[in-house]
Every structure is written in C-alpha cells, then in structure tokens.
Amino acid sequence: MLQAETLQLLCLTATSGVPLFSRGSAKQLPFSIIGSLNGVHMFGAGHGAQLMSCETDRGSRVVWGVFQESLMLIAVSGGGGPAISELQLRRLLENVWNCMVLVLGQDELANIRNVERLKRELRSCFRLIDMLLERVSDEQGFMGDLTQCADCMLLSHSGLLQEALDSFAQAAESEFGCLLVHGRVALATEKWWSRLTSQEVVVLSVLVHSLSGASSCDYPVFLPQGSPTVAIRLLSFQLLPGVHVCVLCGPKPSLYKAENELIGRFWSTFVENLRSCLEQAKHSTLPPSVSLRWDIQALLLINRESRRAVTVCPRVRSGAPSEATPLLSSARRLELLRLFYTFAVTRYFISQEASVLSASTTSEDFSKGFTHVPVQCYLVTDECKCYGLQSSQHQLFVLMDLSVPTFALRTVATQALSAITAATGF
Template structure:
C-alpha cells in the first residue's frame, strides 16, 4: 500500500521498515514480540496510525525514503543553536532539536549521533501529532533502545515550530514549561518565527540557485541529514494555476531518480548485516560510479557523489546536458562550504 502507484521494491521495503519501526517506537519491542492480549495490542497500536498515515501520503519531506533527518537551513542558525544547547542542558538532557513541520532547524551534537532511523522517526512523530502547547510522550528508540522507554518532551514555541528534548525520568514537563521555555526562547522569538518561511523552500530566500533547477536533495552522509525541496523558486511557482500537480510530479520524479541511483550506482557500504535491496551494477563495469544523469521529455536529473555528500538535482528540460555537472558542483559548494551543511 503506497500513494505511489509506481513504487519500487526498495521504497516498499523502506515503507515496511518504517511501519514496523513506528510500532516499536510507540509500544516497544517486547510487547510486539510477546503478545499477551491481542485486543490490548490492537488498542495500543492506534497510537501509531497518524504516523503510519504520514508515510502513505504525499509529503514535503523525504526521510521516509532516505531514512535521514529532513532539515532546513536558517540564517539565524548560530543564535538558535546557542539557545537550544542552553535550553537542553538546563533540562538535564543532551538530546534536543528545533523543528518546523517535522524538519530540523538546529539540533544538539548528541541528537545527530542517534541512529538515523530513530532521529527521523522522532521528527516525523512530532509533525504527525495534533498541535499542542506541550507534550510528555513515552517513546522507544527502535535501534538505540527498543525495550527501555524514554520521554520525548515537546513545546510549541509558535504555531508550526516545536522544540523537543529526549530525556529520562526527570525533569518534569511542568518544570521545563514554566521555568525554562520562556527564559530561553522568548529572547529569540523573532528568529524562531522567521523559520516558518523556510518550510517549503528549506533554505533562505536570499540564496539564489540556478534558474534551471526545479528541485534537489542533498544528503550529509556523516550526520545522516538531508536538505530537500521541489520549490527552489517559490515566487515563480505561485504564478502557476496547476502548481499542485506540478509539485507532485517533481516529488515523484526526484524520489524515483534517488531510488534508481542508490540502487544501481551509489549503493552505500553496509556494515550492519541487514539484507539490502540494491540491484547489481551492470556486468562489465568494475569502477564505482560517482556521477550519473537521466534525460526525459519532462525533466532532466543529475546526481553526484563525494566522500561526505550525495546531491540529486531535478532540472528543466532546457538546461543543456553538458552544463549539469558544473551547476551541480556550484550548488554543492554553496551548501557545503558557505552553509557548512
């Protein structure tokens, strides 16, 4: 079951992994493996429905496929990072992040060291829940702690923006909400509100990319975080009456190209013993591909691989094929050098 009628085996297997991991996240591995009361289990699993539904619908995020954390880049990231670090430390935790629509604006160093699947699921969980001023939500980490629960505390700073911390038995939700939230976040309320403008584009409007780029996906392989958008030029897109269908097509094209490229050419090294779903590289080729491209009647795609990043670009058809490599290199440099993504 998927919203994509052309879903590949790889994406369907990712969906199954995400669904099972969601059940572990919400009720724990022990209750799934040792079922004592089927009716009670069915009732408990209802808490998973909204998160699972989010994997089955069109989304402005791509973490369900990449199992990386969706992010945005803010011009105010330095001050927001300082605020988050101080807030998290005061709340007796080392794991915290600032979220906008399920995308990370900034996160603590330890947050980035969570298993990528765990971090991705936590972000998607928060965005799937109904808006609330604060929450104290018990969670299991499917890879990091599948049998021992932690507490996920979330606080809505402004509608659409939440700060989250992962902690143990202390502190209490009331203490953090009454003593810490206003103290740390009220002074930076304007930068927090400005994050709302980043949700669709994922990076500041002041940054201009090549006009031929329709969308892109940039993955940091070390921290397992990603930058993804199909609205690189939002003002241009808003002039079109059929923009909804156009964006759906762009998302489908970029997801399909990512899957094709990762399965056939950029297959990462795996050391966890899991069964993978990569296709064999065509016989006769002994080298490792570092770039690839696809040309169709509706768009062009280009991908490049470095030691630290993957970059996937969706282009307009009028972009010369020979120029895609240079545009990709310049785009990579903008985000990895200027913004240190």
C-alpha cells in the first residue's frame, strides 16, 4: 500500500468521508485506498466496534482518530524505513488536531458549515503539520511530539535572562512569556509552565519555530485546552537568528510598541548572553558544566512535574579510548531512543502514555503481570544497551555503549541523573 520510508497523514470529514487534505509522502495514496480506510472504520463503528489501528505483515501501520465527531485523521506509515511505533502515530494525530485548533479554533473544526471553505482555511496549518511529520523521525533531537513534554535546553547562567523575560512579559501585560533557542524552550515564566498544558507548550513551540523567518509577528491563537473557542494574541520577536521571545497577551500592547519600545528596553543589554545561548546550542542542550561519560550515546530526561524534557545526543565522544567502537549515527541513536522510550512507558512505567496506548490496543496488558510497580528496566540489543528509570519527579532513558557491563547500567544512569540535576536543578 505504501512504499518504504513513507509517512502520510489523511484528514477527512468524519460523517461523510470527504477528503480535506493529505500531507507527508510525495506519492499520495489513491482515492480508492483512502475511501477503503474510511469505509472500514465506518463499517466497524456501525457495528459497535471502534477501529483504532492495524498493522500489515510488511510492517506498515495505520492509526485512526476521530476528533469532536467531526474530523477523522488517519496516519499511515510504510514498512522498511525508520521504525515508527503506534504510540508515535497516535501522538501525531493528537498533535495535528491540537495544531489545527491552535490556528483555526475548535468551533470552526467541530461545526463544519462549508467543506470547501474549510479546505482553504486548513492550508494555513500545513506548515505546522509538515513540521510535525518531519519530527517523527528527525535528527535534531526533538522528542516533544512523542513525549508531549516541552523540548528544552538548560542554560548555565540563566538568572539575568530569567529576570529580563519576567520583566518583558510584565511590561507586555502578560504572565505568559517564553524564550526559545532553535525551537527549544530555554526559559519561561512561571505561569507558562503552571497554567499551560504540556500539549499546548509543545504546539506553541512548533508554531514559533515555524515563524522563525519573521522578525516579529502578531498571531491569533486558540489554546487547545485552555481557550479553544476564544482567540488570544501571540506576539513573537526574533532577538537574534535562532533566538525568539514570545508572549501570550490581550489587546495591548500593540505590535509596534512591543517591537520598538519593549524589545530594546529589556533585551538590548543581553545580546552577549543570548549569543552564549546560541553557542551552547551548537554543542549540547546541557550547560558546559555538565560532563557525561563517553559511553553514554544518548539520553532523554523528563521532569514529570513540569512536563519538561531534555534530549542529549553527543556528536563526538570526549575521552573515549582508541579501541572504542564507532559511534552510531545521530539519526539511528535518536530512533533507538524513541523506540526504547515507547518500549518502557508502554510495558513497565505507569504513565499517561501507557494508559493511552492500552486503551487502544487489544493485546494483553503487559504490566498487569507484575505484583509491584516497576521503576527501572533495561534492554540489551546488538547496537547498544538501554536503561530506564522512573522516580516521582523524573524519567530517564539512556542508550549506552555495548562495552558497559550490564550490572553497571544502573550506576551509570543514576550518576548521569545526579550530574544533570545537581548542576541545573532540573
């Protein structure tokens, strides 16, 4: 049905099955197949069965999702390319829906009055949707589309920049402000973390990143959970190429005032600090004060309380012995990290992800076989060794070199967690 290394997203009206758009693969699916995918879902619904997903013997996957009983999204992945889990595809559907709500509002999507008009309006979402499709298997280390946690970078000296951000947001009559470096959240106000849901932070970060070509913009947005029917203003400004500051605010201030008065007042004295952030981003999402062992190939650290996440995928091995095996490519390590994250949260760790996937699968609940709550797990493959641990505050997923003894995996992982949290307070 699909060629290898393809991922395609389909959007149809839920009641009549009218195709609204198709994104992803350059070679679109024939209309007959699109109709069949919609028809089999409608047939099941008519007989009291909810079709959520299926998998072919060649490794292709299809995942269906109906939102507000109005729109149906279908994700289709071809076998033979990078492995894409069912959890990734389901998250993709949720993120695409949130992006459409962010841009158009829930009313416009839930109450379709004119199909042709909706088709035209949905074009304004294509850039965001394409970015989400790219992030399913990108090489930049963005994991928020899968974890639904904000992709962050941790700064070494953030006190002055945090004060500048808080003051700037207050002057813009807002409690919601954020500083992004190459699409990752470097700093944010307290309300940005406490009042916005993690899904909203993820799609807002993607939106600001998609607007990186503009020096400033005044964009009306609908918060998918917080304000799905009433638009609020997103003001975004490019402080340096790759560095953006944004606020969510009401009718004041005007874009002109914010750009010509507030930006210069609060950010002109911190140009060198911002350049330091860009320099750090070239090397790692962690500050230079954090030193990891050479045999850690990649890691994903999640703060479960604030729903923030940091992904580390070293480009070089500092301090590696001469006989060390060659480092896997960044793309392969990130693919393995995504797969191990999915493996751990759907089988061992009690989490939102596991509950979502278990609700959509007919397989036996693996975790019910335990008499306790697992907090650590490991996996040994032909390419690396994987270790995951979960505490009340953190989840950590680490890929390590095959040379690390299996009995030492826990020690290496806990040392890495301690090094990061002690230096950054993450």
